[in-house]
Amino acid sequence: MNVKSEAKEYRLDSIKWLLVVLLVVAGVAGNSYFSAEPLLYRVLALLALTAAACVVAYKTAKGASFWELIQGSIVELRKVVWPTRQETNQTTLIVVAVVIVMSIILWLLDTFFGWIAAMIIG
Incomplete structure (x- = not known):
């Protein structure tokens, strides 16, 4: 060429x-x-x-x-290659579910450590 x-x-x-x-x-x-x-x-x-x-x-x-x-x-x-509407909805729902679960876990840890600190401090 x-x-x-x-x-x-x-x-x-x-x-x-x-x-x-x-x-x-x-x-x-x-x-x-x-x-x-x-x-x-x-x-x-x-x-x-x-x-x-x-x-x-x-x-x-x-x-x-x-x-x-x-x-x-x-x-x-x-x-x-753009995701389909169904893929987008499923991914969004998974992200929302993981955020909710992690929020509950962090809330429980915060409550537990707060209870421990209250027991130590009095």
């Missing part, structure tokens, strides 16, 4: 990250400056700035590797 893997070249990453920070700062400052405007307009503007910041961050090396991590996580999530 002859597979050519071309490494992407990420230039000016520090400037891109600076632009991301500036977009976030502009969103915070703009939200404060335009506080008299309706909330809907401010939220829409913040969503637009967030989308722009995400696009710029994606164009960096760390942003691209983060996106690959997200895609790999989605692939692995599809491989998970």
Whole structure:
């Protein structure tokens, strides 16, 4: 197999990250400056700035590797065998039963040691 893997070249990453920070700062400052405007307009503007910041961050090396991590996580999530509703209910009931039994055991031990301490102290 002859597979050519071309490494992407990420230039000016520090400037891109600076632009991301500036977009976030502009969103915070703009939200404060335009506080008299309706909330809907401010939220829409913040969503637009967030989308722009995400696009710029994606164009960096760390942003691209983060996106690959997200895609790999989605692939692995599809491989998970989820329990059926019956299995979930049975497991929940077992956990509740064990918690109740352990609570009774600990209560009895506490009562016993309290009785012993009361007998010693008087």
